[in-house]
Amino acid sequence: MSAGVQANAVVQRTVAIVGGGVAGIAAAVRAADAGWRPVLIETRTKLGGRATSFDDVRTGIELDNCQHVVMGCCANILELYERLGVLGEIDWHETLWFARGNGATDALSIAPLLPAPLHYGPSFARMRLFSLGEKLAISRAFLAILRMGPRGRVCWQGRAFGEFLAETRQPARVVELFWDPVVLSACNLPSARCEAAHALKVFDEGMLAHRFAGAVGVSRVPLARLYDAAEEIIVRAGGELRLRTSAKALAFDGARITGVVCDDGVVGAQAVISAVPPDRLAKLSSGTLRAHDKRLARLEEFAFSPILGVHLAMKRRVMKTANLALPGRATHWLFAHEGAPAGSGFVQRIEAVVSAADGWIGLGEDESTARVLADMAWAIPGVTRDDIAWSRPVLEKRATFASTPGIDAIRPRARVEAGDLKGGVANLFLAGEWTDTGWPSTMEGAARSGFAAAAACCGGGGVAADLPAAGLVRLARSL
Ligand SMILES: Cc1cc2nc3c(=O)[nH]c(=O)nc-3n(C[C@H](O)[C@H](O)[C@H](O)COP(=O)(O)OP(=O)(O)OC[C@H]3O[C@@H](n4cnc5c(N)ncnc54)[C@H](O)[C@@H]3O)c2cc1C
Secondary structure: OOHHHHHHHHHOOEEEEEOOEHHHHHHHHHHHHOOOEEEEEOOOOOOEOOOOEEEEOOOOEEEEOOOOEEEOOOHHHHHHHHHOOOHHHEEEEOEEEEEEEOOEEEEEEOOOOOOOOOOOHHHHHHOOOOOHHHHHHHHHHHHHHHHHHHHHHHHHOOOEHHHHHHHOOOOHHHHHHHHHHHHHHHHOOOHHHOEHHHHHHHHHHHHHOOOOOOOEEEEOOOHHHHHOOHHHHHHHOOOEEEOOOOEEEEEEOOOOEEEEEEOOEEEEOOEEEEOOOHHHHHHHOOHHHHHHOHHHOOHHHOOEEEEEEEEEEEOOOOOOOOEEEOOOOOOOEEEEEOOOOOOOOOOEEEEEEEOOOHHHOOOOHHHHHHHHHHHHHHHOOOOOHHHEEEEEEEEEEEEEEOOOOOHHHHOOOOOOOOOOOOOOOOOEEEOOOOOOOOOOOOHHHHHHHHHHHHHHHHOOOOOOOOOOOOHHHHHHHHO
């Protein structure tokens, strides 16, 4: 045993982490690695929060609550997967497919030999969805995004991405068929309603800056399985995973948090990391606590945006590509999953995703399936209701916080500012994808927030470095 471990064993401190979503898992793993004793409190029976799976009683299959994708630029969620030993469970795809109707598709692919930001150039030039004039318009906007980089994006904070598209003279058809499908999938709002800084970040850091940034990663196992190793890491550090345990309140003595009041008793702790959504945190915080911590002042101002996922089990293999965007349709993306279990009655599973699904709330399952099927049939001719063995729509009304213009102004930091003694409670740390990560609501934002909160609380680790911008990208920014 090393001297460091012995020292930790003597003075090991407990951190209670409320919420076992990606943010809470990331925080717990990092706290364990830093020598603290994490107690992870999760109300549900499984870890993963919004990025998890459920046992579907109708089919007996473990289904994700919705298709989740990561991208090559998501350094923190990928680091978490690596720590959990599941990075190899992610399948990577270097091509995004865009449907043109009636079975025609365009591929937007990473060219093997070209450096960023030129790597999408050849396939983009070959796309038939857009005219030459439209491609020039898109290139004009990309050039502006490339040139402004992270520093230039600051000027767009608080404005709608639609304003940027107007300023760079994007035709309406290009907004509908190119910008919106990407912005909807990454930020869960259309360009006209989306915070410009978030959308610009997606196109810059998620496409242009690095060759691998835009690669799309899809788990080949149910999402909940990705977190299986978390419990062992926590327990090895002397901690505990408490599933089926609901936090009721943060215990506050007027100066410090002393623990978490749960439905089965109090978890005493030297520090607490909240990793629940803002509305839940508001319920856990007394008026006295909120009066002491200005980070908790604006929790009620967060709005949310829904996502509908429709699982479709197909009797024949109807999708030939791993993913397919349906530009201009109400259903935004399709993802194909091969390898159906023997005797399951289907050969391919498709997950259809409808982002910003406000207009789908209240629809029955049959109606949702029928609408998705109509969009699929537009893209893949010959697909009919008879091809579907079963379908399972899952609507998440509060899928993501709404990335509306100005949202970053109300996102709180993980820790009280150094030297700001009146700013808040020093041993309360905030995590969750809605905190001040600069990212839209994503697993990357959640992992980043968990790492940041754990570093602020327990030391060590911290947020993983972003993919470095390629040389040509840096050159373009310096000119
Ligand atoms: C349908 C859908 C599709 C999405 N698609 C993508 C995608 O493709 N890519 C991507 O990166 N992101 C996607 N997201 C967003 C992503 O899932 C979230 O941003 C991320 O998972 C949020 O993680 P979190 O840990 O911050 O919060 P959560 O996942 O909400 O975790 C909070 C946890 O706290 C628990 N909890 C709440 N109250 C209490 C309490 N009182 N006591 C104990 N526990 C409590 C909850 O049960 C939950 O497990 C999608 C989200 C949805 C819903």
